Amino acid sequence: MRHKFWLMLALCLALSLARPVMASGSRPIALTSSVVPPVADAAPMLTDLSAWTAHTLQWGEEVACLAQRGGMDVSAVATANHVLNPALLGAGQTINLPPSGPHTLVAARAGDTPLTLAVKHNLSLWDVLRLNYAPLYTGKNVRLPGAGAETATCLPYPLASLAVSPQPVTRGRTALIIFETAEPAACEIRYLDQTEPCYPLDDSHLYALVGLSALMDPGTYTVKIAVQADGLETVFTVPLDVSAGRYGYQYIDPPPALSKLMDPELMQDELDYLAIWRTIRTPERAWDLPLAFPLPYQVSVSARYGDRRSYGGMVDGYHSGVDYRAWGGMPVLAPADGVVLFAERLEARGNAVLLDHGGGLITGYWHLSRIDVEVGQHVQRGEAFALVGNTGLSTGAHLHWEMWVNGVSVDATQWLSADAFSGLTLPALGAQPSVTTTASVAPTASVAP
Numbered sequence: 547m548r549h550k551f552w553l554m555l556a557l558c559l560a561l562s563l564a565r566p567v568m569a570s571g572s573r574p575i576a577l578t579s580s581v582v583p584p585v586a587d588a589a590p591m592l593t594d595l596s597a598w599t600a601h602t603l604q605w606g607e608e609v610a611c612l613a614q615r616g617g618m619d620v621s622a623v624a625t626a627n628h629v630l631n632p633a634l635l636g637a638g639q640t641i642n643l644p645p646s647g648p649h650t651l652v653a654a655r656a657g658d659t660p661l662t663l664a665v666k667h668n669l670s671l672w673d674v675l676r677l678n679y680a681p682l683y684t685g686k687n688v689r690l691p692g693a694g695a696e697t698a699t700c701l702p703y704p705l706a707s708l709a710v711s712p713q714p715v716t717r718g719r720t721a722l723i724i725f726e727t728a729e730p731a732a733c734e735i736r737y738l739d740q741t742e743p744c745y746p747l748d749d750s751h752l753y754a755l756v757g758l759s760a761l762m763d764p765g766t767y768t769v770k771i772a773v774q775a776d777g778l779e780t781v782f783t784v785p786l787d788v789s790a791g792r793y794g795y796q797y798i799d800p801p802p803a804l805s806k807l808m809d810p811e812l813m814q815d816e817l818d819y820l821a822i823w824r825t826i827r828t829p830e831r832a833w834d835l836p837l838a839f840p841l842p843y844q845v846s847v848s849a850r851y852g853d854r855r856s857y858g859g860m861v862d863g864y865h866s867g868v869d870y871r872a873w874g875g876m877p878v879l880a881p882a883d884g885v886v887l888f889a890e891r892l893e894a895r896g897n898a899v900l901l902d903h904g905g906g907l908i909t910g911y912w913h914l915s916r917i918d919v920e921v922g923q924h925v926q927r928g929e930a931f932a933l934v935g936n937t938g939l940s941t942g943a944h945l946h947w948e949m950w951v952n953g954v955s956v957d958a959t960q961w962l963s964a965d966a967f968s969g970l971t972l973p974a975l976g977a978q979p980s981v982t983t984t985a986s987v988a989p990t991a992s993v994a995p
């Protein structure tokens with residue numbers, strides 16, 4: 547009887563060591579509790595709060611992991627911070643955290659077992675088992691004795707850092723997300739019923755754009771992020787705060803000659819006709835920040851993006867681009883390198899050109915008097931490709947500049963600012979790949995609704 551017990555025990559232990567870490571989502575292996583005793587280190591007393599330090603939560607950071615770094619349970623940290631539900635804590639909020647515990651937290655990689663971890667970190671197997679009696683799976687934070695250089699980021703595996711800017715983002719504008727990963731990865735993001743790719747910057751960085759319509763409701767939205775690395779997929783969500791912004795109202799009284807273009811059906815047909823070009827995603831980025839001004843002179847804006855509009859009460863809508871007070875015949879310049887996607891005369895938009903700059907960015911130019919390029923032609927940043935005009939539904943010569951980010955019309959003027967995505971920049975095209983995510987975002991608004 548005694549022999550049988552010890553045999554079973556040895557078998558159990560051998561089995562649990564032999565099997566590698568499983569993917570998150572699949573059933574993890576439990577190290578039998580009869581073999582491994584509960585964790586030896588007692589959690590620090592809650593009463594000793596003097597050594598705790600304030601920490602501002604970063605976007606995507608997991609409070610449970612931060613608590614674990616200090617050798618504590620998430621509920622104990624919540625209690626000490628007088629927080630009822632730690633799940634409602636979000637980026638930008640500050641909480642007090644215990645000092646780092648007497649151990650290092652590392653994320654388990656695919657294939658890790660307690661044995662491989664022990665070998666890798668020059669520890670005894672017993673030390674690894676003693677501190678990690680719960681099941682092990684890829685991305686799980688594993689506790690190892692002693693303070694070490696490598697500490698888990700408290701972001702979902704395999705992320706090393708995650709930044710979004712601006713946050714909150716005004717509706718009608720664009721947010722940029724930069725991902726740093728511990729190993730080469732791919733990802734996609736899902737928001738507002740859209741699934742969009744992330745684009746690689748180098749072996750350890752990816753970026754994604756979120757284009758938001760001026761017509762959406764302000765509020766806190768969810769961005770679902772799926773990261774694939776090492777044959778595994780990690781899915782998690784992060785909050786995105788969208789603020790209302792200030793948009794005006796314009797009543798436009800069109801001259802009788804233009805009233806025939808005030809047909810809502812015609813307007814809709816043209817929108818539908820252009821819809822196919824909104825679906826185009828060219829992976830290679832040809833744009834640099836900030837974009838170049840699309841005209842040779844700094845002319846003023848005659849109608850802002852996003853303003854609600856009524857054309858003689860016949861057609862209502864909003865202004866999907868920005869109008870510049872340019873005179874007829876002024877050259878129109880490419881704001882970035884790109885390929886001509888569309889060059890046609892339309893009824894309402896007049897002579898129209900679309901340029902594809904890659905990475906989900908497309909720009910449009912309406913009411914042109916002349917188009918000097920053909921579909922498929924490459925244009926360079928600053929190159930003239932058309933002339934300003936007054937064709938289509940227009941009451942005077944001007945340039946209507948449109949921008950589509952992942953197919954959604956957004957405010958292009960944001961992209962002219964050197965600080966378009968405050969704190970975040972992308973490497974210049976042709977430059978050595980290096981990514982600045984230094985000013986990891988310090989959101990100004992709370993994410994709690």
Ligand SMILES: [Zn+2]
Pocket residue numbers: 849865867868869945946947
């Ligand atoms: Zn316009």
